[in-house]
Amino acid sequence: xxxxxxxxxxxxxxxxxxxYLDALGIQAWVRRDVSSERSAAPETEPAAPVLEQTPAVVxxxxxxxxxxxxxxxxxxxxxxxxxxxxxxxxxIGDAQADLMIIGEAPGRDEDMKGEPFVGxxxxxxxxxxxxxxxEREQIFIANVLKCRPPQNRDPSLAEIEACSNYLKAQxxxxxxxxxxxxxxxxxxxxxxxxxxxxxxxxxxHHYQGIPLIVTYHPAYLLRRPSEKRKSWDDLKLALxxxxxxx
Ligand code: URA
Numbered sequence: 001x002x003x004x005x006x007x008x009x010x011x012x013x014x015x016x017x018x019x020y021l022d023a024l025g026i027q028a029w030v031r032r033d034v035s036s037e038r039s040a041a042p043e044t045e046p047a048a049p050v051l052e053q054t055p056a057v058v059x060x061x062x063x064x065x066x067x068x069x070x071x072x073x074x075x076x077x078x079x080x081x082x083x084x085x086x087x088x089x090x091x092i093g094d095a096q097a098d099l100m101i102i103g104e105a106p107g108r109d110e111d112m113k114g115e116p117f118v119g120x121x122x123x124x125x126x127x128x129x130x131x132x133x134x135e136r137e138q139i140f141i142a143n144v145l146k147c148r149p150p151q152n153r154d155p156s157l158a159e160i161e162a163c164s165n166y167l168k169a170q171x172x173x174x175x176x177x178x179x180x181x182x183x184x185x186x187x188x189x190x191x192x193x194x195x196x197x198x199x200x201x202x203x204x205h206h207y208q209g210i211p212l213i214v215t216y217h218p219a220y221l222l223r224r225p226s227e228k229r230k231s232w233d234d235l236k237l238a239l240x241x242x243x244x245x246x
Contacts, residue, residue, distance in 0.1 A: 180213050191214070
């Protein structure tokens with residue numbers, strides 16, 4: 001597979017992109033002596049039921065042709081979420097991307113539009129990508145779940161299990177150089193752990209040999225804007241790790 005190279009961002013571009021961070025309310029650099037408010041913020045996303053066990057992989061993901069995968073996901077009825085969806089949400093972007101972002105599950109806006117991260121959290125994600133010199137079209141964005149859980153509740157273990165082979169097949173197909181995983185559900189699923197996001201971030205993990213970085217979910221950052229700077233650090237690590245491979 002021919003791998004498309006992402007642009008290497010010059011330092012001047014990085015500095016210019018900090019203006020996007022400013023627009024987001026993210027302070028790229030802060031003096032340590034005025035950061036006490038931020039350091040008082042909790043390190044992790046709010047406590048919520050975590051996966052008791054890493055969900056078992058039902059079968060090894062098969063590398064079916066991309067179009068067939070799309071068709072299967074569009075008509076999937078492997079769990080009860082199919083009954084409540086407007087449509088399934090396959091994912092979007094470049095199927096040969098170097099960077100793949102993985103979220104949790106479609107919300108109301110995504111269910112309506114059939115595209116991941118198009119609501120408020122999606123706008124923030126776009127701005128964060130822009131800050132490291134990337135646009136949505138250059139990467140691939142997908143979720144663990146392809147259908148919206150009602151009332152945006154956490155996905156159940158059974159739903160994750162039913163859907164897991166789709167995401168695995170997508171990763172196997174795209175073979176990205178970097179997985180950027182946003183939020184607890186996706187991080188716990190791919191890393192087979194229950195460790196809090198705050199403790200998983202700022203490290204280079206691996207999934208099937210692919211470097212994987214965990215950061216906060218944009219929806220969490222909307223609720224806790226003081227944590228945005230940490231995500232900025234995670235994005236910079238993801239970019240540097242990816243560039244180090246080229
Ligand atoms: N949150 C997610 O995890 N994924 C989406 O597509 C939208 C919101």
